[in-house]
Amino acid sequence: MEVTVKVKRFNPEAENPAPYWAEYPVEVERFTTVLDTLIKIREEVDGSLALRCSCRSAICGSCAMRVNGHAGLACKMRVSQVSPEGEAITVEPMGVMPVVKDLVVDMTPFWDKVRAVEPWLQPQGPEPEAEYLAPNEDMLHLAGVMDCIMCGACVSDCTVLEVDPNFLGPAALAKAYRFVGDPRDSQDDARLQALSEYTGIWDCTRCYECVEVCPKGVAPMDRIMALRDKAMVAGYDKTIGARHTDAFTELVGHSGWLDELRLPIKTVGMFNLPAMLSLAPVGLRALLKGKMPPIFHKMLPNVESVRRIFRKLEPEE
Amino acid sequence: MPKYAFFPGCVSRGGCPELYPAAMQVCEKLEIELEELTGASCTGAGVLQEKNQLLGDVLNARTFAMAEVAGLPIMTICSTCQGVMSQANKRLKDDPEYLAKVNTHLAEESLEYNGTAVIKHLLWVIIEDVGLEALRGHITNPLTHLRVAPFYGCYILRPSDALGFDENP
Numbered sequence: 001m002e003v004t005v006k007v008k009r010f011n012p013e014a015e016n017p018a019p020y021w022a023e024y025p026v027e028v029e030r031f032t033t034v035l036d037t038l039i040k041i042r043e044e045v046d047g048s049l050a051l052r053c054s055c056r057s058a059i060c061g062s063c064a065m066r067v068n069g070h071a072g073l074a075c076k077m078r079v080s081q082v083s084p085e086g087e088a089i090t091v092e093p094m095g096v097m098p099v100v101k102d103l104v105v106d107m108t109p110f111w112d113k114v115r116a117v118e119p120w121l122q123p124q125g126p127e128p129e130a131e132y133l134a135p136n137e138d139m140l141h142l143a144g145v146m147d148c149i150m151c152g153a154c155v156s157d158c159t160v161l162e163v164d165p166n167f168l169g170p171a172a173l174a175k176a177y178r179f180v181g182d183p184r185d186s187q188d189d190a191r192l193q194a195l196s197e198y199t200g201i202w203d204c205t206r207c208y209e210c211v212e213v214c215p216k217g218v219a220p221m222d223r224i225m226a227l228r229d230k231a232m233v234a235g236y237d238k239t240i241g242a243r244h245t246d247a248f249t250e251l252v253g254h255s256g257w258l259d260e261l262r263l264p265i266k267t268v269g270m271f272n273l274p275a276m277l278s279l280a281p282v283g284l285r286a287l288l289k290g291k292m293p294p295i296f297h298k299m300l301p302n303v304e305s306v307r308r309i310f311r312k313l314e315p316e317e
Numbered sequence: 318m319p320k321y322a323f324f325p326g327c328v329s330r331g332g333c334p335e336l337y338p339a340a341m342q343v344c345e346k347l348e349i350e351l352e353e354l355t356g357a358s359c360t361g362a363g364v365l366q367e368k369n370q371l372l373g374d375v376l377n378a379r380t381f382a383m384a385e386v387a388g389l390p391i392m393t394i395c396s397t398c399q400g401v402m403s404q405a406n407k408r409l410k411d412d413p414e415y416l417a418k419v420n421t422h423l424a425e426e427s428l429e430y431n432g433t434a435v436i437k438h439l440l441w442v443i444i445e446d447v448g449l450e451a452l453r454g455h456i457t458n459p460l461t462h463l464r465v466a467p468f469y470g471c472y473i474l475r476p477s478d479a480l481g482f483d484e485n486p
Contacts, residue, residue: 159471206363208400208475228367248364252376257359258327286332293331302356305426306376312422313372 002027003083005037007049008092009102019099022046023088028079034089035063035074038103050102058215061151065103066092071153073215094156096165109165110152113172117191121179124186138183145178145223147216154210154220160203167203168195170210170220177223180230192231201227202241243267253310256300260293319446321437322384323351324402326395327359340394340439346455347447351392354383360401374415375422377405381434382423390435392442399438400472400480406434407479438473 010019024041042049053063056075063074068082083089097105154170161169179185195201201224210220232242247266251259268275286292329336344351357380361373384391393399409416410432420429
């Protein structure tokens with residue numbers, strides 16, 4: 001079949017370096033991968049096309065790039081999947097990280113963030129004579145997260161990193177979970193405290209894009225949610241994120257549905273004057289645009305049923 | 318005439334009050350019949366689930382059981398509710414033991430969830446039940462002069478394995 005591949009190219013050594021789109025019509029088989037298609041273009045059409053690849057088997061994580069708008073491993077995507085009706089395929093370098101040339105990005109920000117979470121085991125006490133022993137069931141839930149091949153796809157498409165480069169991001173936070181969840185590690189408390197700070201677990205907007213694009217099923221966002229739970233259980237529940245979760249749960253447990261007016265007030269604290277004042281302009285704008293939630297929040301018709309469930313399952317609320 | 322158990326969500330009755338009447342008028346015009354689940358609780362929006370996933374799943378199973386009693390698929394106009402309900406439904410359908418555990422908490426409410434709930438967003442309903450071509454025939458005021466940057470919400474398409482709906486531009 002013939003397919004057109006639109007590649008977003010960039011040559012830093014050009015006279016006026018600027019990204020541009022180049023179109024390559026190529027003849028491929030339906031089962032050809034996107035990576036093999038790009039290699040074919042490089043070998044037969046334009047030898048100056050720059051891309052990274054190594055294993056071609058979705059193991060090394062080198063060939064992550066954006067195909068049809070979402071990041072993934074080019075070696076894991078077949079032309080028949082990304083162009084079922086023979087549509088043109090768009091290929092771009094990963095997002096968030098600076099482009100070196102064409103499809104090659106500088107992954108320094110990625111590695112800096114992974115390094116920041118101290119991704120190594122920090123056990124305590126005397127070294128055992130043989131290996132550290134850990135119960136099987138305590139390690140099984142880490143198997144998925146250990147599958148991470150550091151390809152950068154989740155970081156590329158993270159909707160928070162797109163606007164806030166300080167966020168630790170999905171790959172580093174999934175890696176942090178891998179050590180917080182490890183029964184042999186002794187630094188859970190310090191790790192959870194650090195992760196609760198600005199740039200950490202509470203900065204994720206839960207958009208699910210990292211789960212969607214991860215080629216190895218690591219599900220970074222689910223790990224971040226698990227870290228939030230662990231952080232709150234460990235007592236790091238005074239952050240704005242943790243307070244938001246607590247306030248949300250309490251309000252739903254009271255009336256059966258969310259009281260949007262009281263959620264921000266309860267989250268920042270009624271007597272937190274500076275925060276309350278900072279909410280005022282938002283409230284005023286909402287009022288003027290007719291978007292102020294009702295002041296008198298009605299109870300759900302059968303609220304007792306919801307409250308009974310809460311009393312059983314969230315007794316402290 | 319398609320009929321749905323309508324789950325409006327908290328936002329369409331709170332900070333986005335325009336959504337509720339707009340959805341009602343659209344459904345009336347497209348002959349989509351709605352029966353509101355007035356007793357359904359908040360889905361937890363993924364926020365409550367950060368703290369207590371079982372609680373979230375029991376609350377959503379309660380809603381699903383109500384829709385089963387009505388014998389109707391669920392339709393919502395909130396992207397977050399649709400995503401969160403779909404994820405809860407997947408966990409419950411994939412694991413009969415877990416579903417049984419959740420049902421023990423519903424027994425006191427005289428409800429039981431049998432794992433048959435279908436959850437759709439209004440936009441899916443428009444695409445699947447009405448069709449974009451048929452929708453064209455209902456347009457009275459074409460907005461071709463507007464440049465629109467729509468935000469349908471993150472969960473309208475994600476996570477795709479829980480939704481069973483393909484991206485449709």
